[in-house]
Amino acid sequence: ETGVTQSPTHLIKTRGQQVTLRCSSQSGHNTVSWYQQALGQGPQFIFQYYREEENGRGNFPPRFSGLQFPNYSSELNVNALELDDSALYLCASSLANQQAFFGQGTRLTVV
Amino acid sequence: DQQVKQNSPSLSVQEGRISILNCDYTNSMFDYFLWYKKYPAEGPTFLISISSIKDKNEDGRFTVFLNKSAKHLSLHIVPSQPGDSAVYFCAASDLSSGNTPLVFGKGTRLSVIA
Numbered sequence: 001e002t003g004v005t006q007s008p009t010h011l012i013k014t015r016g017q018q019v020t021l022r023c024s025s026q027s028g029h030n031t032v033s034w035y036q037q038a039l040g041q042g043p044q045f046i047f048q049y050y051r052e053e054e055n056g057r058g059n060f061p062p063r064f065s066g067l068q069f070p071n072y073s074s075e076l077n078v079n080a081l082e083l084d085d086s087a088l089y090l091c092a093s094s095l096a097n098q099q100a101f102f103g104q105g106t107r108l109t110v111v
Numbered sequence: 112d113q114q115v116k117q118n119s120p121s122l123s124v125q126e127g128r129i130s131i132l133n134c135d136y137t138n139s140m141f142d143y144f145l146w147y148k149k150y151p152a153e154g155p156t157f158l159i160s161i162s163s164i165k166d167k168n169e170d171g172r173f174t175v176f177l178n179k180s181a182k183h184l185s186l187h188i189v190p191s192q193p194g195d196s197a198v199y200f201c202a203a204s205d206l207s208s209g210n211t212p213l214v215f216g217k218g219t220r221l222s223v224i225a
Contacts, residue, residue: 004154033212040147042115042200042215043155056212090154092213100213102154 004103005094006034011080012109021076021106025093031055032074033100034066035090036038043090078108086110114138115203117156117216129173132187134201134216137182141203146175146205147184149198150188158199 003026009067013019025032031050045058049068056086063079072093078085086109116135124130132146144224147155161168161175161184168175174187188195198220202213 006154015120031211035213040217042117043213044219045212045214048212058212092154094211099157099160101157102147102204104152104154 002100004091006089006091006103006106007014008106009104010031010107010109013110015081015083015110017081018077018079019081019108021078021089021091021094021108023074023076023103023111025072025074025091026101027097029093029101030072030095032076033092033094034076037088037090037105038084039087046076070106081110083110108110113216114141115201115216116213117199117201117219119219120217121220123222123224124191126193126223127190130186130191130195130221130223131197132186132188132201132219132221134184134186135182136184136203136204138214139182140205140208141214143204143206144175144177144184145202145204146173147200147202149200149214149218150178155200160195188221191221193223193225196221196223223224 005024014072033048034046047057052068065077068074088105090105091103094100145160146158149155177184198218200218201216
């Protein structure tokens with residue numbers, strides 16, 4: 001049991017819509033990272049939050065945005081959804097520079 | 112431009128034998144390497160890691176070997192068990208620059224046959 005929980009587990013959205021995915025980090029972890037895993041690929045880094053500030057970003061457009069709250073939980077928001085955004089979205093929490101623990105993921109399907 | 116490569120998409124091994132999963136990287140700044148295991152409908156689970164100051168790390172049935180000059184690491188599982196059947200991801204990061212996000216390979220699907 002990693003203690004990282006994500007909601008919802010599955011989601012279907014229409015192209016052009018907006019979506020918010022949520023993540024509760026493991027107790028005591030102050031760093032949250034989001035990854036996108038497309039079919040047949042490894043997870044790709046989207047961004048990372050450390051103590052409520054964005055602390056690194058991968059090669060994703062600005063329509064991917066996020067938040068981290070004082071309790072270190074986090075949200076991933078995606079605007080203007082495209083078909084290629086269909087993927088498994090993974091949240092990972094950690095203490096800075098320590099091993100990351102992943103949640104079970106949110107499977108997003110854009111139709 | 113893939114910085115972490117797992118060139119074998121799949122591997123099949125008999126129960127009790129050794130499984131060897133390979134991983135190559137191109138970024139010489141990577142100094143921390145991890146292996147994750149992933150079952151369907153679950154998130155990746157941490158398995159074992161190695162720092163670039165070591166060339167071997169062991170944890171029970173799992174051993175990771177690092178060859179920095181070749182930019183290559185491998186995961187050995189001995190003996191392999193049917194419950195080891197999963198997708199294995201190699202990941203790397205550059206901790207020395209404070210850059211902690213993980214760069215993953217595409218994964219290798221291991222099937223252990225009873």
